[in-house]
Amino acid sequence: MIPDDGRNDDGNELVVDGPTTFPVDRRDFIKLTATGLLVLFTVEPASALLETQPPQGGRQGYPTDFNAYLHIGADGRVTCLVGKIEMGQGAMTSLGQMLAEDLDVPTASVDMVMGDTDLCPWDGGTFGSMSTRAFGPVLRQAAAEARAVLLQLASERLQVPAERLAVKAGIVSDITNPKKTVTYAQLTEGRRIERHLERKPPVKPVKAFTVIGTSVPRRDALEKVTGKAKYAGDILPPGGALHARILRPPSHAATMTQVDTSAAEKIPGVRVVRDGDMIAVLHEHRDVADEALALVKAQFARNDPPVDDKTIFDHLVKTADAGRTVAEGGSLPEGERLVSEVIDQTYLDCYRAHAPIEPHSAVAAFENGKVTVWAGTQTPFPLKNQIMQALRLPAENVRVITPYVGGGFGGKSASRQAVEAARLATLTGKPIRVIWSREEEFFYDTFRPAAVVKIRSGINASKNIVLWDYKVYCAGERGAAHFYNIPNHRTVSAGGGGFGGGQSPHPFATGAWRAPGASSNVFARESQIDIMAAKAGVDPVEFRQKNLTDARMLRVLATAAKKFGWTPKAAPSGRGFGVACGIDAGTYVCEMAEVAVDRSTGHVQVKRVVCAQDMGVVVNPDGALQQIEGCITMGLGYTLSEEVHFKGGEVLDRNFDTYELPRFSWVPRIDAVLVDAPDIPAAGGGEPAIPPVGAVVANAIFDAVGARLYHMPMTPERVKQALART
Amino acid sequence: MRPVSFTLNGKPTRVTVDEKRVLLWVLRDQLGLTGTKFGCGQAVCGACTVLVDNEAVRSCITSIGDVQGKQVLTIEGLARDGRLHPIQDAFVTHAAFQCGYCTPGMILGAYAMLLKNPKARRADILKEMDGHLCRCGAHQRIVQAVETAAAAMKGSAR
Numbered sequence: 010m011i012p013d014d015g016r017n018d019d020g021n022e023l024v025v026d027g028p029t030t031f032p033v034d035r036r037d038f039i040k041l042t043a044t045g046l047l048v049l050f051t052v053e054p055a056s057a058l059l060e061t062q063p064p065q066g067g068r069q070g071y072p073t074d075f076n077a078y079l080h081i082g083a084d085g086r087v088t089c090l091v092g093k094i095e096m097g098q099g100a101m102t103s104l105g106q107m108l109a110e111d112l113d114v115p116t117a118s119v120d121m122v123m124g125d126t127d128l129c130p131w132d133g134g135t136f137g138s139m140s141t142r143a144f145g146p147v148l149r150q151a152a153a154e155a156r157a158v159l160l161q162l163a164s165e166r167l168q169v170p171a172e173r174l175a176v177k178a179g180i181v182s183d184i185t186n187p188k189k190t191v192t193y194a195q196l197t198e199g200r201r202i203e204r205h206l207e208r209k210p211p212v213k214p215v216k217a218f219t220v221i222g223t224s225v226p227r228r229d230a231l232e233k234v235t236g237k238a239k240y241a242g243d244i245l246p247p248g249g250a251l252h253a254r255i256l257r258p259p260s261h262a263a264t265m266t267q268v269d270t271s272a273a274e275k276i277p278g279v280r281v282v283r284d285g286d287m288i289a290v291l292h293e294h295r296d297v298a299d300e301a302l303a304l305v306k307a308q309f310a311r312n313d314p315p316v317d318d319k320t321i322f323d324h325l326v327k328t329a330d331a332g333r334t335v336a337e338g339g340s341l342p343e344g345e346r347l348v349s350e351v352i353d354q355t356y357l358d359c360y361r362a363h364a365p366i367e368p369h370s371a372v373a374a375f376e377n378g379k380v381t382v383w384a385g386t387q388t389p390f391p392l393k394n395q396i397m398q399a400l401r402l403p404a405e406n407v408r409v410i411t412p413y414v415g416g417g418f419g420g421k422s423a424s425r426q427a428v429e430a431a432r433l434a435t436l437t438g439k440p441i442r443v444i445w446s447r448e449e450e451f452f453y454d455t456f457r458p459a460a461v462v463k464i465r466s467g468i469n470a471s472k473n474i475v476l477w478d479y480k481v482y483c484a485g486e487r488g489a490a491h492f493y494n495i496p497n498h499r500t501v502s503a504g505g506g507g508f509g510g511g512q513s514p515h516p517f518a519t520g521a522w523r524a525p526g527a528s529s530n531v532f533a534r535e536s537q538i539d540i541m542a543a544k545a546g547v548d549p550v551e552f553r554q555k556n557l558t559d560a561r562m563l564r565v566l567a568t569a570a571k572k573f574g575w576t577p578k579a580a581p582s583g584r585g586f587g588v589a590c591g592i593d594a595g596t597y598v599c600e601m602a603e604v605a606v607d608r609s610t611g612h613v614q615v616k617r618v619v620c621a622q623d624m625g626v627v628v629n630p631d632g633a634l635q636q637i638e639g640c641i642t643m644g645l646g647y648t649l650s651e652e653v654h655f656k657g658g659e660v661l662d663r664n665f666d667t668y669e670l671p672r673f674s675w676v677p678r679i680d681a682v683l684v685d686a687p688d689i690p691a692a693g694g695g696e697p698a699i700p701p702v703g704a705v706v707a708n709a710i711f712d713a714v715g716a717r718l719y720h721m722p723m724t725p726e727r728v729k730q731a732l733a734r735t
Numbered sequence: 736m737r738p739v740s741f742t743l744n745g746k747p748t749r750v751t752v753d754e755k756r757v758l759l760w761v762l763r764d765q766l767g768l769t770g771t772k773f774g775c776g777q778a779v780c781g782a783c784t785v786l787v788d789n790e791a792v793r794s795c796i797t798s799i800g801d802v803q804g805k806q807v808l809t810i811e812g813l814a815r816d817g818r819l820h821p822i823q824d825a826f827v828t829h830a831a832f833q834c835g836y837c838t839p840g841m842i843l844g845a846y847a848m849l850l851k852n853p854k855a856r857r858a859d860i861l862k863e864m865d866g867h868l869c870r871c872g873a874h875q876r877i878v879q880a881v882e883t884a885a886a887a888m889k890g891s892a893r
Contacts, residue, residue: 097834097871226830233835234823234842236770236810243769252764294764295773296757366774366782366870367836415772415836416870447775635830635873642872665779665868673864676874 069131069390071144075151075158076201077130079108083199085179085192087112087119091148092132092390093140094124095229096365096414096421097639098695099632100140102228106628107145110220111152111212113176114193121228124389124411134388136422136521138594138693141628145691149212155202157210162196215626215687224631229413239412241385241427242370242444250372250440251280252295253433254302256288257449261517261658263309272304281305284436287429291437295444313657314516321459321516322357325483325504328514332480332503336490344476344497348467350544351476356464356533357720358484358703360515360653361457361522361646362668367415368445369453371427373434379406380435384427387417392424396431407431418643419521423455448663455520456653458507460484462533472545474538474556481530483507483514488527488700491534492592493556516658523640524696527593528647528703532721535589535704539580539711548577549588549708561623562590565599565684568621572682573601580712585616587709589701594693596624597684600641600701602677604709606716608732611725613649613710617678620698625689637681637698644702645671650722741802743768744812754800758792759783761799762809770810770839774868781867784840784847785809791847810839813846822846822884831880833871841867845881855885 072078080088089108095101101121109116122128124135132144156176163181164171167189175184181196183189215221232238244250258265265288270281273290279301280291290305292298316324345351371384380402386392389409396407414421430443445453461482469475477498481489485506491498506526507519522528542552550570557563566588569575575586585604592598601619606612618641627633650669654661662668681698703721711717716731738751743766752761762768762785771794774782778793785794786808787801813820822842825831832838841864848855848863855863860881869877 097832099833226827229835230827230830230832231819233832233838234819234826235814236768236839238835239769240772240836242773243763245767245769294756294760296760364870365834365836366780366868367772367834368774413835416834418870444773447777447780631830635833635876638875639833639872642874643870664775664777666777670868670870671872671874672868673861673874673878676878679875 071132071147072130074205075155078148078151079112079155080201081193081197081199083194083197085118085194087114087179088122089119089148090122090129091144092124092129093144094135094387094389094411094414096135096387096417098135098140098636099227099629100135102225103141103628103632104145104148105228106220106223106225107149108152110218111149112156114179116220116225118179124386124409126389126393126407126409131390134391134422135417136387136419138596138695138697141691142595142693145628146212150209153210153212154206157206158202158204159193159196161204163191166191166196221626221628222630224629227632240367240370240415241372241383241412242367242442244372244383244412246372246374246440248440249293250374250442251291251293251437252298253289253291253430253441253443254298255429255443256290256302256305256307257452258309259659260311260313262312262314263658264312265307266310267308269306272306273301276301276304280437282433282436284432287432289433291433291439291441311658313659315657316516317656318359318652318654322461325459325514326461329482329504332501333486335486335500335502337499338495339497341476341478341497341499344467344478347469347475347497349470351465351467352537352540352544353465354463354537354540354719356462356529356536358460358462358529358532359721360459360519360655361651362451362454362653362662363418363420363522364450364454364665364668364670365416365418365420368447368450369421369424369426370444371424371430372440372442373427373430374440375434375438379408380431381408381410382427382431383410383412384424384430385414385421386411386424386427387414387419387421388424392427395424395428399428400431400435418523419525420454422521423518425453447665451653451663451668452660453518455518456515457522457525457647458483458515458519460526460529462529464533464537466537466541468541468545472547472552472555474541479534481526481533484529485526487525488530488591488593492559492562493538493553494558495556516655517660523643524593524700527591527696527700528644531589531591531700532703532707535591535701536707536717536719539587539704539708540717543580543711546579548579550575551577553588553590561597562592562599565597565621565623566590568682568684569599569601569619572621572680573619575601580708581715582712585709585713587705587707587712589704589708591697591701593697593700596622596692596694596697598622598697598701600698600705602705602709604706604713606710606713606728608714611728611732613706613723613725613728615645615675615677615706615709617680618705620679620681621684622681622698623684623686623689624692624694624697625686626691627683628691630683633683633694634681636694638679640696640698641679641702642671642676644699645675645706648703648706648722649675650724652722652724739799739803741804742806744808750799752799754798754803756799757795758785758797758799758802759794762794768809768811772836772839774837774840780837781840781844782837784843784867786843786847789847789850791844808843810843813842820846821887822849822881825880825884825887826877829876829880829883831876832873837867837869841869841877845884849881849885849888853885853888855881857882
């Protein structure tokens with residue numbers, strides 16, 4: 010079965026002469042607005058759901074009325090409404106599973122509506138591996154309460170005590186007389202459920218799960234393999250939309266001094282809009298708008314900070330505040346007294362781009378005083394507030410709809426493009442399409458911040474770590490604290506985490522990048538642990554075991570070692586084996602890698618990676634494995650090649666020709682193992698496997714050739730330099 | 736402006752546009768086929784891949800004039816008679832995608848490769864697909880899906 014949007018299938022010859030846009034009738038438009046997933050409108054007016062929303066603006070929390078999260082149609086289909094978005098991480102599938110579990114309906118009967126600020130309950134955004142661990146309990150609680158109310162209603166309808174009722178697949182039956190049944194649909198007849206419970210019923214215990222813990226296939230598969238999946242840039246509002254290309258400065262902090270748009274305006278159909286500092290070129294066709302923008306002649310006064318990608322590290326250390334102590338114990342002087350060998354080391358990590366293949370995109374339509382914005386965003390509700398403020402519109406006049414998002418990784422928590430589209434749509438009264446060029450994407454990305462980590466640590470004669478003095482600059486606290494048994498230790502985070510606020514030491518915007526800060530921190534910590542193991546002449550896995558008592562960490566370490574076939578040998582063993590551990594979003598991870606290093610070229614080939622992960626209860630095992638594989642593959646980029654080059658406020662990498670993402674030929678065999686942990690609540694899944702990638706590769710390189718790398722990415726040039734030092 | 740005539744997903748098609756217009760944007764903006772994605776604009780990511788006379792081309796740097804008289808296949812035309820192509824089937828089975836944005840280009844890139852080399856092995860797949868970028872890191876599953884599809888097709892591309 011193939012989803013059919015009814016277009017391009019009739020008639021034998023498709024003839025489009027001149028500038029024409031496809032007609033979209035009202036019915037199709039409604040389908041498009043919710044990425045074709047919405048069946049709700051056909052059976053229930055949306056207003057029924059609107060009532061359940063809390064007032065917009067200001068501080069918000071999740072609504073307490075379960076009707077905000079679910080609606081049972083008269084046809085028995087269940088609509089699950091969530092403010093989360095689908096950007097590839099699989100929340101569309103796993104959240105549907107959670108609802109189906111606690112409501113006791115088949116997953117196939119659930120339709121998802123995500124990230125629509127008019128229809129869905131408020132949500133702060135899709136980031137931080139929070140959809141399952143933080144929002145999951147809210148959704149499950151709503152489903153459990155709805156189920157309990159439905160059981161009460163069934164009890165009254167069937168005249169059977171509630172304790173004699175059982176539910177399966179949305180059908181309530183009398184356990185003493187299975188022929189006596191009533192369905193959820195019969196009970197609700199498409200109406201919202203007005204009854205609520207004083208005491209919230211418990212969610213299902215793990216042992217009763219039938220849906221959670223199963224690898225339900227992805228809901229988005231069919232649409233994504235047929236090209237039917239709609240992303241923000243694909244949305245066509247009635248009457249079509251004009252592409253907008255916006256004039257950009259050559260560098261951050263530059264201001265425009267002169268502009269001449271006359272040549273651009275000579276192109277037929279082009280309209281130039283100027284509003285304050287914004288100059289936009291509009292045209293029905295993107296490539297014509299591109300051409301017109303290239304004809305705009307502008308001059309800028311630059312105001313570049315005196316830093317570049319080489320001097321930035323000194324700059325960060327010099328400008329950082331004294332920092333905040335994240336963790337400490339014992340006394341550092343006592344540690345200094347106990348050490349037999351001290352290692353002082355500095356680790357460097359550069360700026361990284363999010364580089365989703367879908368650039369920031371949005372379509373905005375302004376009609377009757379209300380702006381509707383289809384945006385590729387991780388944060389539809391905060392974006393709505395941003396648009397309200399930018400355009401001075403009341404809450405009811407701004408709607409953000411989030412179709413499929415073509416990758417986010419933290420980069421689409423910032424949604425400047427959507428504000429631009431909304432602004433231009435209200436200015437011109439025309440629907441506007443803003444799809445950033447790859448150059449704009451690299452310029453306005455909220456880069457993962459460059460960072461410096463300084464560690465002074467040491468072991469005693471028994472090869473126990475007795476001193477750990479750790480200071481991170483500009484990566485932030487996530488992943489900074491260690492989990493080893495170290496009697497005398499201190500962890501300090503200085504310079505913030507690059508999330509904005511206060512004086513930024515960075516020459517451009519920085520922000521959250523998949524497990525923000527953790528990749529810089531784990532690279533430094535797990536490299537330092539390996540350096541100490543090598544100094545002690547102890548196998549790096551044994552050295553970790555010797556200095557750990559955390560049972561969950563020891564378990565993932567043992568699980569990874571078994572899967573990998575690790576045999577103890579002190580590094581450098583020549584085998585090219587590496588190990589690294591981390592805790593992120595409540596999830597414990599151990600990774601092991603095997604690499605080959607070409608000494609003449611400095612090229613590193615990662616041959617295989619094993620990952621053992623304890624993430625508590627797993628909602629969708631195959632979905633979790635997809636995330637682990639994705640983390641490891643994406644992680645190879647920051648580890649081996651990705652680096653944002655810049656001079657002052659000018660970003661020098663503008664496309665994938667110089668900013669190198671991992672490719673097929675790089676990808677190792679990845680074996681991921683989920684550790685069974687049913688007694689631990691579901692923890693994060695989208696990020697935890699990415700932070701250890703840098704360290705596991707660095708440690709494997711050292712094991713292969715005895716050269717230690719302290720600076721990511723570990724480009725062939727840096728590998729050769731490290732080899733020359735040995 | 737002269738009409739450009741070509742076959743699009745099996746249907747005779749004519750558009751009257753400047754022949755220098757970019758194929759990607761004519762497909763998306765005028766023919767309503769949004770399955771072909773814009774990723775980089777410089778033919779370095781593969782998201783806009785379509786087939787022209789059975790060759791994979793990057794539609795973001797292809798002029799509409801260049802497809803005059805030719806057969807153009809986009810992702811919308813790969814499934815036929817309500818049935819997914821074996822490559823699409825394999826992508827579903829292996830969950831060989833995450834965000835899905837590079838997927839149409841990936842599938843068409845793999846299709847063009849298998850048309851030329853129906854017995855493509857892993858090394859061929861890695862080499863041929865290396866110019867396609869996926870940021871989510873679905874690579875391992877994509878390779879498995881293409882292998883599965885190649886086996887299912889038993890040497891015939893359809």
